[in-house]
Amino acid sequence: MMLVDGARHQLDVIHDQCDARGLEVRLLIDFVHVLEYAWGAAWCFFAKTDPAAESWVGKNALEILQGRAE
DSSP: OEEEOOOHHHHHHHHHHHHHHTOOOOEEEOHHHHHHHHHHHHHHHSOTTOTHHHHHHHHHHHHHHTTOOO
């Protein structure tokens, strides 16, 4: 089992290395880091003082938790 933050490059490297070695790995995603990424994205769309950013992050966090992360 590996703890990761969900960065695409990180996941690709892990999968590539496991495939090359014929290993199976279970990944545990650190959701706090995922939320940090979501907040970073929110500031691209909203002003820092815009309360709509919180709703946007909440909506997207729920989507991610339901398996719709792409």
